[in-house]
Each structure stands twice: as C-alpha cells, then as structure tokens.
Amino acid sequence: xxxxxxxxxxxxxxxxxxxxxxxxxxxxxxxxxxxxxxxxxxxxxxxxxxxxxxxxxxxxxxxxxxxxxxxxxxxxxxxxxxxxxxxxxxxxxxxxxxxxxxxxxxxxxxxxxxxxxxxxxxxxxxxxxxxxxxxxxxxxxxxxxxxxxxxxxxxxxxxxxxxxxxxxxxxxxxxxxxxxxxxxxxxxxxxxxxxxxxxxxxxxxxxxxxxxxxxxxxxxxxxxxxxxxxxxxxxxxxxxxxxxxxxxxxxxxxxxxxxxxxxxxxxxxxxxxxxxxxxxxxxxxxxxxxxxxxxxxxxxxxxxxxxxxxxxxxxxxxxxxxxxxxxxxxxxxxxxxxxxxxxxxxxxxxxxxxxxxxxxxxxxxxxxxxxxxxxxxxxxxxxxxxxxxxxxxxxxxxxxxxxxxxxxxxxxxxxxxxxxxxxxxxxxxxxxxxxxxxxxxxxxxxxxxxxxxxxxxxxxxxxxxxxxxxxxxxxx
Amino acid sequence: xxxxxxxxxxxxxxxxxxxxxxxxxxxxxxxxxxxxxxxxxxxxxxxxxxxxxxxxxxxxxxxxxxxxxxxxxxxxxxxxxxxxxxxxxxxxxxxxxxxxxxxxxxxxxxxxxxxxxxxxxxxxxxxxxxxxxxxxxxxxxxxxxxxxxxxxxxxxxxxxxxxxxxxxxxxxxxxxxxxxxxxx
Numbered sequence: 001x002x003x004x005x006x007x008x009x010x011x012x013x014x015x016x017x018x019x020x021x022x023x024x025x026x027x028x029x030x031x032x033x034x035x036x037x038x039x040x041x042x043x044x045x046x047x048x049x050x051x052x053x054x055x056x057x058x059x060x061x062x063x064x065x066x067x068x069x070x071x072x073x074x075x076x077x078x079x080x081x082x083x084x085x086x087x088x089x090x091x092x093x094x095x096x097x098x099x100x101x102x103x104x105x106x107x108x109x110x111x112x113x114x115x116x117x118x119x120x121x122x123x124x125x126x127x128x129x130x131x132x133x134x135x136x137x138x139x140x141x142x143x144x145x146x147x148x149x150x151x152x153x154x155x156x157x158x159x160x161x162x163x164x165x166x167x168x169x170x171x172x173x174x175x176x177x178x179x180x181x182x183x184x185x186x187x188x189x190x191x192x193x194x195x196x197x198x199x200x201x202x203x204x205x206x207x208x209x210x211x212x213x214x215x216x217x218x219x220x221x222x223x224x225x226x227x228x229x230x231x232x233x234x235x236x237x238x239x240x241x242x243x244x245x246x247x248x249x250x251x252x253x254x255x256x257x258x259x260x261x262x263x264x265x266x267x268x269x270x271x272x273x274x275x276x277x278x279x280x281x282x283x284x285x286x287x288x289x290x291x292x293x294x295x296x297x298x299x300x301x302x303x304x305x306x307x308x309x310x311x312x313x314x315x316x317x318x319x320x321x322x323x324x325x326x327x328x329x330x331x332x333x334x335x336x337x338x339x340x341x342x343x344x345x346x347x348x349x350x351x352x353x354x355x356x357x358x359x360x361x362x363x364x365x366x367x368x369x370x371x372x373x374x375x376x377x378x379x380x381x382x383x384x385x386x387x388x389x390x391x392x393x394x395x396x397x398x399x400x401x402x403x404x405x406x407x408x409x410x411x412x413x414x415x416x417x418x419x420x421x422x423x424x425x426x427x428x429x430x431x432x433x434x435x436x437x438x439x440x441x442x443x444x445x446x447x448x449x450x451x452x453x454x455x456x457x458x459x460x461x462x463x464x465x466x467x468x469x470x471x472x473x474x475x476x
Numbered sequence: 477x478x479x480x481x482x483x484x485x486x487x488x489x490x491x492x493x494x495x496x497x498x499x500x501x502x503x504x505x506x507x508x509x510x511x512x513x514x515x516x517x518x519x520x521x522x523x524x525x526x527x528x529x530x531x532x533x534x535x536x537x538x539x540x541x542x543x544x545x546x547x548x549x550x551x552x553x554x555x556x557x558x559x560x561x562x563x564x565x566x567x568x569x570x571x572x573x574x575x576x577x578x579x580x581x582x583x584x585x586x587x588x589x590x591x592x593x594x595x596x597x598x599x600x601x602x603x604x605x606x607x608x609x610x611x612x613x614x615x616x617x618x619x620x621x622x623x624x625x626x627x628x629x630x631x632x633x634x635x636x637x638x639x640x641x642x643x644x645x646x647x648x649x650x651x652x653x654x655x656x657x658x659x660x
Contacts, residue, residue, distance in 0.1 A: 272647030275614040309581050319513055319521040319553040347581045348547040375517050389519050414499040426524040432512040452515040
C-alpha cells in the first residue's frame with residue numbers, strides 16, 4: 001500500500017455506503033460501554049518543525065475537535081503545500097466499525113474541506129466513490145488511517161496546476177464511526193463516545209521547491225548485525241547496505257530529492273517482540289505496524305524500518321508484502337505516531353551477486369531493497385500506484401502513464417478484467433510490468449510507484465510525482 | 477445518483493461472483509501472473525488468486541521456491557503460495573526448505589507452510605525437531621508458533637520449549653504463547 005488497503009478508504013464498504021439503503025445503529029438497543037484498548041494508545045505528537053521561520057508561520061496547532069466540528073485556519077498566498085495531521089485523543093473512541101459483519105478500521109478523514117466557502121474536497125464522492133481517473137479532483141484521499149491520518153495538498157494534477165488556494169480554510173473533522181449512520185449495514189459494537197482528534201496544520205512556504213533534501217532514518221528491527229558491538233555502524237558499513245543506500249539516493253534523486261541516510265538500532269525488547277515477523281495487515285492502532293512506528297524519534301525524517309520478515313495472518317498461503325507504508329501520505333515531521341513510517345524487508349540485501357553498474361531491482365538484492373524503500377517513501381510522501389494491480393484504478397496525476405486492463409490486457413488472456421468499481425474477485429487479470437510498457441497507451445510498468453517489481457521496473461518518476469514528493473513537509 | 481449507486485453495487489456483485497475463466501489460462505499467462513504476484517511490493521495477494529490459476533501454477537512456484545538464484549523473499553512467497561495451490565510437490569518442497577540451511581525468511585515460510593499441509597501428528601514430527609533444535613532462536617520461535625496454531629495446538633511442547641530457552645530468547649516466543657493462551 002501502499003499500505004494495507006492499496007486503494008482503501010474502506011474500499012469494500014464503498015459500494016454499500018453508496019447504496020445508502022439504511023441508517024445504522026439509530027434504532028438499535030442500547031450498547032455496552034467500550035472495553036479499554038488493547039494497548040496504550042499514544043497521545044498526539046507535535047511536529048518537529050519550528051512553528052515559524054523568518055516570520056512565516058508554518059505549524060498551526062488548532063487543538064482538539066470532536067467529529068462533526070469544523071476547524072478553520074488561514075492560508076496565505078503562495079504557499080507550496082498544506083498538510084493536515086489528525087491524531088486521536090480519546091482512547092475510548094472506536095477503533096473499528098462493523099459493516100455487513102466485517103470489521104473495518106475506523107479511518108479518520110476530513111469530511112469536507114472548503115476554501116473561502118468553496119468545497120475543494122468532499123468525502124462523498126471524492127474519496128468514497130472517486131472516478132477511476134481522479135486527476136481532475138482538487139484533492140484526493142484514499143487510505144487506511146486509524147487513530148492518526150494525514151493529508152498533504154496539492155496531490156492531484158488539478159491543484160498542482162492551480163496552486164494551493166489561499167484564504168480561509170474550513171475542515172470538517174470526521175471518521176467512519178461518525179459516518180456510520182450513512183453506511184448501509186454499518187454498526188458499532190459498543191456505545192463509543194464521539195471521536196476526538198487533535199489537528200495540526202503544516203504550511204510549506206512557497207514557491208514550490210525544484211529540489212529538496214530528505215533525511216532518511218533506517219531503524220534496524222533486523223537482527224542481521226546484532227553480533228556486532230554497534231549494529232547500526234555495522235549495517236552502515238555493510239557492502240550490501242551501502243549499495244542499497246546509493247541506489248535509494250539515485251532513485252529519489254530523480255524526483256529532485258537529495259537523501260541522506262542514518263541508521264538507528266532498535267532495543268532488544270522491540271526486536272524480540274517482532275522476532276518472527278511484522279504482521280503487515282493489522283491496521284489497528286495496537287497492531288504490529290502501529291506499535292513499531294511509535295519507535296520513531298522526533299525529527300523531520302523519513303522513517304524506514306528495516307525488517308527481516310513481513311507476515312500476515314489472513315493471507316497465509318498467498319503472498320505477504322515486502323513493504324508497507326503507514327498511511328498515504330504519512331504524518332510528515334510528526335514522528336512517534338501509529339503511522340510515522342514505513343516497513344521495508346531487508347532480507348534480500350545480501351544477494352549481491354547480480355549487482356552491476358546500474359540500479360537493477362530484479363537482479364541485485366540491495367537494489368531491490370532500495371526500490372522497495374523508495375516506493376514506500378513515495379507513498380509516505382503522498383504518491384499512489386499509477387495503476388492498481390487490476391488495471392481499473394489510477395492515481396490522481398495526469399502525467400503518469402496508465403495501464404487500463406480493458407485495453408492493455410494481452411489479447412489471448414483468459415482471465416477477465418475486474419469490473420469497474422467491483423469487489424475483489426480472485427479470477428481477474430493482474431496487470432504485469434510487461435503489459436504496462438507495451439505501448440504509449442499501456443504504460444507505467446516502469447514507474448517507481450507501479451505495484452510490482454518486474455523486468456520493466458526502471459524507477460521512473462514523473463514530473464508531477466516529483467512535485468507531490470517535494471511538497472511534503474518532510475522534504476526540506 | 478441512486479441509479480448510479482445501484483449500478484455500481486450490481487457491477488461489484490457480478491464481479492465478485494465471477495466463476496472460473498471460460499478457457500484455461502495458457503502456460504505463459506499462468507507464469508506471467510505468478511511472476512507478477514511474486515513481484516508485488518505492497519499489494520497482498522490472497523491465496524485464492526494463486527489457486528484460481530490452477531495446478532500449473534504449482535510448477536512455477538516450486539521452481540522459484542527451490543532456486544537459490546532467486547531472492548529469498550521471492551522464494552519465501554513462492555513456498556507459501558505453493559502450500560495453498562497444493563499438488564504433489566508442495567509438502568516435499570516445504571519439508572526440504574524448512575530443514576535445509578538457508579535464509580531465515582525461506583525457512584520460516586516453509587515451516588508455516590507445513591502447518592497448513594500436514595496433519596497434527598505429521599506436523600509435530602516434522603516441526604517439533606526444528607522447535608527444539610534449530611540454531612536460530614527466531615526459527616525455533618516460528619516453529620513453536622506453527623505448532624501452537626496447528627490443529628490441536630501442541631501447547632505442552634511449546635511451553636516446555638519456552639521453559640528450556642535461555643532467558644534472553646524467551647521473548648521471541650510470545651506469539652506462540654499467545655496462540656496457546658487463545659487455544660486454552
């Protein structure tokens with residue numbers, strides 16, 4: 001996913017929500033109070049950016065808002081980007097909603113965003129039923145984000161072209177639990193209180209930068225270098241890791257982002273906790289990813305957790321992933337939250353025999369790890385897959401090539417294309433890298449953010465993708 | 477708007493109920509789809525997708541699983557998928573990779589695959605020795621977790637192993653113990 005739901009503002013529930021058959025919960029019998037959370041949920045964290053630089057106020061602490069309330073703030077003209085970071089406050093608020101018997105994370109999102117009274121984002125339909133090609137939207141939001149979430153604008157071609165609108169912004173804070181009444185067959189298991197979120201706004205001073213720097217911190221959950229007195233130093237000195245870092249710099253450099261790398265070992269107790277793997281599919285705020293990401297130290301950093309093994313429970317027997325990002329985008333500069341980073345499998349970093357002069361993620365293990373790291377960094381900075389695996393959903397950028405299944409699936413293929421807006425049939429064709437470098441109208445297989453690493457992977461980053469990446473407050 | 481919403485719902489339901497493809501995928505299509513699945517960066521691929529490709533997927537997956545030229549993560553994902561697709565080779569490949577010295581990710585995936593392929597008695601016989609004797613504590617922990625989660629959960633053996641572990645290693649077995657707690 002990109003993370004846990006590749007395109008997931010509750011994707012499976014979307015249709016049900018849109019069907020809008022009935023309100024939920026309103027007439028149900030009284031429910032019991034919620035049990036305490038399974039872990040100690042983190043209190044809101046602060047941005048590591050200074051509140052103001054040279055008279056420009058860049059961090060706005062708006063305080064706590066109950067879902068349904070409106071947060072307002074002023075955005076001056078010429079701002080390069082606006083980032084909203086929402087963090088849960090009340091540990092008794094809902095972590096999940098039940099829809100048709102299935103549990104979904106209680107994702108936080110802005111219900112609407114208006115500037116000067118004009119909506120630039122409305123969760124219905126911009127996030128819940130977006131067009132297959134959402135590049136014409138002013139703003140886009142499609143991610144799992146339980147307990148903490150973020151949104152950085154501009155993230156669509158439309159707003160990249162027009163610039164960030166200035167004036168009085170009004171954001172209605174919401175989450176799925178709050179919207180449950182509008183979702184068919186939705187219910188809450190307990191009598192949860194209305195959720196509360198701490199809202200921080202980060203403004204990036206304009207003009208939009210042509211280049212930037214990114215401080216990458218590699219957190220070592222891997223035990224590969226534990227036999228050394230200083231595992232972090234040993235990792236940094238490892239030839240495979242050095243190659244990985246060099247390739248990561250090359251890939252991010254294509255976006256005008258100059259990366260620096262430091263290594264930080266994690267405590268033995270944390271390593272022991274995750275000794276058999278990190279479960280990437282649990283998006284709950286007490287799950288593995290959330291627990292791990294809270295180990296990120298305060299700073300304006302891209303936090304990449306290098307792990308030996310990523311696991312899942314429901315997908316056992318299928319394939320797990322080799323990377324996963326907390327949310328799209330991540331809460332840039334706000335570390336220590338349940339979403340403050342990405343996980344990258346480092347298991348292939350010692351496979352150096354195929355390493356040559358160019359970045360080769362199929363033949364060189366360190367390059368593959370670098371590719372995964374750059375891809376997850378792209379998600380954290382706000383990028384989506386240009387074409388999702390089934391070839392029916394596309395990112396909100398016009399200059400990334402698309403690879404629609406209906407026109408790019410090989411003529412002789414027997415597997416059918418997924419119906420647009422459909423569910424999750426298992427018998428549908430998955431777009432391969434080869435399919436998506438076949439012609440001018442079937443592209444994107446070479447893109448860094450394509451869903452699969454293949455022989456077509458070239459680490460391509462489009463101009464608009466680079467703009468989105470550099471708009472993140474974590475790129476300085 | 478309601479009409480559009482209903483149409484979307486119907487399309488989704490139609491897609492979700494789609495059956496097997498009209499014609500069997502060619503060898504090239506099966507290989508291409510398997511390669512794509514194994515190359516996924518962060519999109520989880522459910523076991524059902526591999527099964528939908530039919531038994532010929534097993535041939536591709538077995539070859540990737542066994543190939544030392546492949547990256548460890550690809551081999552690990554292949555053996556896990558192979559256990560779902562099944563076929564005559566699945567158990568043999570998983571046994572072979574679990575027991576042979578090799579990358580942790582590959583061995584761990586193979587051990588977990590055995591947990592899905594073997595009967596409780598067979599699992600205890602195959603994975604029990606790994607839980608007790610594997611050189612790496614984390615692999616012993618994976619074996620313990622697999623035994624704990626297996627049908628009938630061999631939790632007495634798991635608890636005995638944890639008691640025998642050095643203090644510094646016991647934390648790695650917390651998931652196995654949690655699985656036993658859930659089972660009892």
